[in-house]
Amino acid sequence: MKFLVEKDALLIAINAVSKAVAAKTTKPILECFLIDAKDGKLKLTATDLDIGIEYFLDTNIEEEGEIAVDAKMFSEIIRKLPDSMINISLNDQKQLIIECEGSLFKLVTIDSGDFPVLPEINAEQSIVMKQSMLKEMIRKTIFAVGIDENRPVFTGCLIELKDGTLNMVALDGFRLAMQSKVFVGNTNEFKAIIPGRTLNEISKIILDDDSDITIGVAKNQGMFEMKNCRAVTRVLEGEFLDYKNVIPKEKELRVTVDRNLFVDSLERAAVMSKEDKQFPIKITVDGKAMVINCVVQSGDVREELLVESMGKNLEIGFNPKYLIEAVRASNDEKLNLDFGSSISPCVIRPTEGNEYTYMVLPVRI
């Protein structure tokens, strides 16, 4: 194996693929990159078996070959090399030789035969969208993914394409976050629960620009394909909650709030709330006045907001963290909060359209 590669290009590949390197493992091969030089292309791969990422670079390949090398050491060395061309090759002792200006490194390697093969995925049903759009949908949903390993299906994010709408849904038993995008004319359908952890890593390699990404599902794998990069993740087994039916359709009270003023008030109330282990805050709606308050041993807070309201007055308790995360994830100027009774959930939606729905369950006060 022998090839010449530009430092900056290699570093972009390293940064993407690193997200799939195993953090703690008893299998050293999972802490490696697979370096594969073939057909004029350099392919860098990493996998922790839950997620696999591969990145392709057009490279001047003098001699084909493949080898596995410790990912952390290789990354650190490349990062610290001068911004120049790097010569990478394998010597007779199976050492990886890295040469760049006055620097010469020799690294021990592991045979590439031990490296797990990333599954080839033939996703018959898929969707193409802008990377920035997918990145934003993930950001606005993933915070609600559960962490309770006893309910494994809730530790993932549902991605469902149906009736020309892509829905992304996360929930943890206390709150729900859902994003929807309409793809006019799209007749494809799929459904997969992607683990929150791998989806989070994937969102880091998705660019914040207009370039395309293809999402597809096949067997037990989800696939995210970009121009030079492909990520494959395992999907969670099991039935996701019938999320559409848990969101209340009726309401007794609709409050329209200024998003920024509301989240600021909630965050101030949360300062007192967390003085006493996330002690609930109380929200009181009385006509056009919304009062948020929280009384703990070290003091109390009272926040008053002017709102628009329609329906009967209400007193209801919440864990402020759940409301804050939902309101923060929305970015409209105004939000509708729909309430039933003091024991039914609050549903948060934009005042126009239905791109997102957040639902937060109340707590007894």
Added chain:
Amino acid sequence: MKFLVEKDALLIAINAVSKAVAAKTTKPILECFLIDAKDGKLKLTATDLDIGIEYFLDTNIEEEGEIAVDAKMFSEIIRKLPDSMINISLNDQKQLIIECEGSLFKLVTIDSGDFPVLPEINAEQSIVMKQSMLKEMIRKTIFAVGIDENRPVFTGCLIELKDGTLNMVALDGFRLAMQSKVFVGNTNEFKAIIPGRTLNEISKIILDDDSDITIGVAKNQGMFEMKNCRAVTRVLEGEFLDYKNVIPKEKELRVTVDRNLFVDSLERAAVMSKEDKQFPIKITVDGKAMVINCVVQSGDVREELLVESMGKNLEIGFNPKYLIEAVRASNDEKLNLDFGSSISPCVIRPTEGNEYTYMVLPVRI
């Protein structure tokens, strides 16, 4: 107590004074700010007994008074309030009332009588300099402060004003860092060993601009006085090392290196070195060629640099971390490295002037 204060101004005071709030303590009063409204001035104070910081604000005071309040809670609340005027007062139940637009907080307080009084310092010997200059002198020395509590005097930084020169020196038994500034005509003299930890906190409140700071020493306290802010720190007892006499005066070899190329090579060599618990690197000087190398189990590195050298050739070992920190702290384009034998220290100085001296002891290879 009752006063009106602008949020931004109060936040600047909070940020400065917070550096002296005790992190872990069994005395709740040390986790408090002392709020003292008197003579048209608001004074905010915090101390962990090692360091004390007070900050003065010109404020519209309606009613004088003083009280102690939990620093973390108070800071968080003020930080999250709108950018507006804040009304702060004390009610009959000794609760601190914070009012700002629609927000109303009531916090429990602690009697100010329990708050430790910061020592008044009449430093007869002192020096005035630009804050940015002192900040830089600290940054370029403090990294060499020792962490071994068995040698307490080395856990501090010596600040010595003598013969019109201010010297700042830190050392830990393996390396030494020294900065010097000449103050023409200054006849004051003082000497104090400031604990590294408190000096580090003080450096955070020193501005990076041309405004003045006064440094003085009295009894067992060091004092740093800025326009609205005063920091007082305990000093360490004991005799500091006779640092001037440990720096070798003779040399067998002088190597002049390009600072950036040298530190980059060292950092690459350090990648291999730390694969094996800071395994030493070997530096070989042979005429105009300097070679840095390090061989560990997982591989090896060889860095070659073109240098200017005068004297005999040499092979010498170092912990790369110590060399890197010293070279990084210097910011000249070229550096002189002076060597004796392979068991005597390397002395690093600028090629012109003597504003700084770094010394690093070798290790056996």
